[in-house]
Amino acid sequence: xxxxxxxxxxxxxxxxxxxxxxxxxxxxxxxxxxxxxxxxxxxxxxxxxxxxxxxxxxxxxxxxxxxxxxxxxxxxxxxxxxxxxxxxxxxxxxxxxxxxxxxxxxxxxxxxxxxxxxxxxxxxxxxxxxxxxxxxxxxxxxxxxxxx
Numbered sequence: 268x269x270x271x272x273x274x275x276x277x278x279x280x281x282x283x284x285x286x287x288x289x290x291x292x293x294x295x296x297x298x299x300x301x302x303x304x305x306x307x308x309x310x311x312x313x314x315x316x317x318x319x320x321x322x323x324x325x326x327x328x329x330x331x332x333x334x335x336x337x338x339x340x341x342x343x344x345x346x347x348x349x350x351x352x353x354x355x356x357x358x359x360x361x362x363x364x365x366x367x368x369x370x371x372x373x374x375x376x377x378x379x380x381x382x383x384x385x386x387x388x389x390x391x392x393x394x395x396x397x398x399x400x401x402x403x404x405x406x407x408x409x410x411x412x413x414x415x
Contacts, residue, residue, distance in 0.1 A: 280328075280330070280381070281330060281381065282330055283330035283331065283332040283333060285330075286306065286329075286330050286333060286377055286381075287299055287302045287303055287306060288302075289376075289377045289380075290302045290305060290306055290373050290374055290376075290377050293372075293373040293376045293377065294369060294370065294372075294373030294374075296373075302373075305370040305373055305374055306333060306336070306374050307336055308356060308359070308360050308370060309356065309370055309371050309374035309375070310329075310333055310336040310337045310374065310378075311336055311337075311339070311340050312340075312352060312355065312356045312359070312371075313337060313352075313378075314336065314337040314338060314339065314340030314342070315340045315341070315342060315343045316342065316343070316346065316347060316352060316394060317337075317342065317390065317393065317394065318342045318393065319393060320389075321386065321389050321390045321393045322337070322338070322342075324382075324386050324389070325337065325378070325382055325386065325390060326338050328381045328382050328383070328386065329378070329381060346394075346395050347395065348395045348396055348397040348398075349394075349395070349396065349397020349398045349399075349400060349401050350397050351395075351397075352371070352397070352398070352401070353367045353368045353371055353401070354367070356370070356371065368401075371401050372401060372403065375401050375402045375403065376402075376403055378402070379402045379403060379404070387402060387404070391404065
């Protein structure tokens with residue numbers, strides 16, 4: 268299964284140090300420590316929301332340190348929307364919602380690159396509405412059937 272070519276493979280693997288540098292650049296963080304805190308907080312929060320094969324697939328794409336942060340969390344039964352995710356992250360970290368949203372976007376940009384388009388699409392289908400924008404994607408809705 269893993270040795271079969273994929274139509275839209277994820278971008279090349281990166282080390283945790285490279286991931287931190289990318290997040291530091293994306294988030295315009297002044298220090299590597301600030302980028303590391305954002306990665307830890309956001310991936311921990313995502314680990315509480317993501318389940319199933321998508322969780323396993325994403326962990327496989329991430330550097331080991333990031334994958335351990337993601338998978339160390341037990342998924343919660345309450346499914347949060349994208350905005351709920353940001354508010355929960357802000358409450359847990361003591362940050363403002365604006366800072367939590369900024370951190371999420373900076374980390375998710377790197378996660379999306381590592382996951383690749385196929386896995387990212389599957390992740391977004393598993394999560395409630397509002398996450399696509401956090402990953403820098405268009406939020407497309409499926410058409411609802413017309414009322415009879």
